[in-house]
Amino acid sequence: MxxxxxxxxxxxxxxxxxxxxxxxxxxxxxxxxxxxxxxxxxxxxxxxxxxxxxxxxxxxxxxxxxxxxxxxxxxxxRKPHYHFVCERCGAIEDVAVPGSLQDQLDSLVDDASGHRLHRTTVEFHGICRACRKKATPSPDGQ
The missing domain is CATH 1.10.10.10 (Winged helix-like DNA-binding domain superfamily/Winged helix DNA-binding domain)
Structure with missing residues (x-):
C-alpha cells in the first residue's frame, strides 16, 4: 500500500x-x-x-x-525549490529559479524517461559568497 x-x-x-x-x-x-x-x-x-x-x-x-x-x-x-550547498562551510541556501524553468526541466525528464515526476530535488555545490569573500585578499594585501 x-x-x-x-x-x-x-x-x-x-x-x-x-x-x-x-x-x-x-x-x-x-x-x-x-x-x-x-x-x-x-x-x-x-x-x-x-x-x-x-x-x-x-x-x-x-x-x-x-x-x-x-x-x-x-x-x-513549501513550493519546490533548489538548494546551493557550500563545499567549505556547509551552508545551505534556497535558490530561486523561475517556476517555468523548473516546470520545463520536470517536463523534459518526464518526456525523456517516460516516468511521471512527483518531486524534484536539485542541488548546486560550490563556494558560497561568504567563503569566497574570506578567500579574496583585500586590496591592501591583508
Whole structure:
C-alpha cells in the first residue's frame, strides 16, 4: 500500500516542530530542533524529535535533505525549490529559479524517461559568497 500515510495520533510536540520549521524558514538538524524545544518539553528526547520529523516527512509537511553530510537536514515543505550547498562551510541556501524553468526541466525528464515526476530535488555545490569573500585578499594585501 505504497503512497498511503497511516493515520497518526495528534501530538503537541509534532505540532511545535512543524511550527518551528515554518517560522524559522531555515535548514536545521534534529539536534537543533531538540535544543530549541527541550525547555518547553522537559520529557522530549532526541529520539522523539527524529520520530516526529520522520512522521512529518511522510505526511509531506517537512522535507528531509540528505546532502551527504553526517546528519540529515530538515526544512518546512513549501513550493519546490533548489538548494546551493557550500563545499567549505556547509551552508545551505534556497535558490530561486523561475517556476517555468523548473516546470520545463520536470517536463523534459518526464518526456525523456517516460516516468511521471512527483518531486524534484536539485542541488548546486560550490563556494558560497561568504567563503569566497574570506578567500579574496583585500586590496591592501591583508
Amino acid at each position: 505504497q503512497g498511503i500515510v497511516a493515520k497518526v495520533r495528534k501530538s503537541r510536540q509534532r505540532d511545535r516542530i512543524r511550527e518551528l520549521l515554518e517560522k524559522e524558514r531555515i535548514h536545521v538538524t534534529a539536534s537543533w530542533v531538540y535544543d530549541q524545544l527541550r525547555e518547553e518539553f522537559p520529557t522530549l528526547s532526541l529520539g522523539n524529535v527524529y520520530r516526529n520529523l520522520n512522521i512529518l516527512v511522510r505526511q509531506g509537511e517537512v522535507n528531509r535533505l540528505p546532502f551527504g553530510s553526517t546528519f540529515d537536514v530538515y526544512e518546512a515543505a
